[in-house]
Amino acid sequence: MKLSFNEFSFPLALAFVNGLIFSVLCWIRGFREERKSDIWLGFVILSSCLAILDYMLGFMGIHVMFEEFLFFPYNIGFVIGPLIYFYLKSQLNVDFSLKRQDLLHFLAYTIYVIYHLLVFIQGRDFTRNWSDKVSYPYHIADLEVYLSVISNFTYLFFAIRLYQYYVKWLPTQFADIDTLSFRWYRRFLFVFALAIVVDLVYLFLGMYGLNLSFQDIWWEKMLIACIIYYLCIKGYSQIQPKHLVFKPETQKTQEKVKPEISIPDLENWKNKVLKGMNQDKLYLNPDLSLSDLANQLKTNNSLLSAVINTGFGKNFNDFVNEFRVKEFQERVLLPENQHITLLGIAFDSGFNSKATFNRVFKKTTGQSPKNFSNCQAD
Known part of the structure; x- marks a missing residue:
């Protein structure tokens, strides 16, 4: 044949x-x-x-x-x-x-x-x-x-x-x-x-x-x-x-049954979260997840998610990346970082991809990282 x-x-x-x-x-x-x-x-x-x-x-x-x-x-x-x-x-x-x-x-x-x-x-x-x-x-x-x-x-x-x-x-x-x-x-x-x-x-x-x-x-x-x-x-x-x-079935259950947090507890947990971010700078971990942060604060995902959503009015992604943007804005002004590229500074600030960095920075500040850097130089 x-x-x-x-x-x-x-x-x-x-x-x-x-x-x-x-x-x-x-x-x-x-x-x-x-x-x-x-x-x-x-x-x-x-x-x-x-x-x-x-x-x-x-x-x-x-x-x-x-x-x-x-x-x-x-x-x-x-x-x-x-x-x-x-x-x-x-x-x-x-x-x-x-x-x-x-x-x-x-x-x-x-x-x-x-x-x-x-x-x-x-x-x-x-x-x-x-x-x-x-x-x-x-x-x-x-x-x-x-x-x-x-x-x-x-x-x-x-x-x-x-x-x-x-x-x-x-x-x-x-x-x-x-x-x-x-x-x-x-x-x-x-x-x-x-x-x-x-x-x-x-x-x-x-x-x-x-x-x-x-x-x-x-x-x-x-x-x-x-x-x-x-x-x-x-x-x-x-x-x-x-x-x-x-697990979508677990996620649906968590959306229906959210932990109730009293105002004193909420303020206490907000302070714990801010301490972890401001003092310990946990956001510098590029692979940081809600589970990682919950383990660091010795709590569970559901409670921590409720604290961030209710206490700060943000989801986990926006909450963490705002700290990274602030870190980038501070580092880009340092004289010792003038020889480092903007992307390199972004990686040092906790970001681990160019796409995420550009998107988050524009969303948070309303301008591109390059425009921000040029404005600071002027």
């Missing part, structure tokens, strides 16, 4: 091989460094590769997926949504582990696989006969497609909602949120949503009798190939913070 590498098959094959390699790399790093998110990411990439396998082989002149493997369960419609959702959960919580009730998310995919395998193992003739006389006449195949689209939209909603909860929670726990914001995942969710919509468009076109050619459907497969590249490059290079533990 002669393989045909052409303008249709080659980009799909390249993305497929690239995806397989990065899936293995994710699993190796995941088990070696105990990064559960990498293991989930590996399965997300592998599933995306399976989504282009049939047409990749078809454009190469291999039609085994449409003939001998006609009923083989390679469709990822029921599994890609849960995989993406649990990947995000494991990325946002290093302590995340799959619980028994979480297995229900894979129930639809399990039923799909069992059903297709039971038909597939009966042989090629039985499979064709089943497709022609049962699966299509009784709209079982159509039902699978509709339910998989609903599943994808459902888990897209779950993932977006989880990410929104996380973005809201992040400034209350960390002073540097830029490196923990996972903005690439937000863009990926947008692309994933686009892929679902495109799939839905193709579905409607087929429902209304438009016979799409192999070349027409290639564009949908090429979009998935681009998603594979994006996952491999951005997903694999994404950091996994060691102390990131986001």
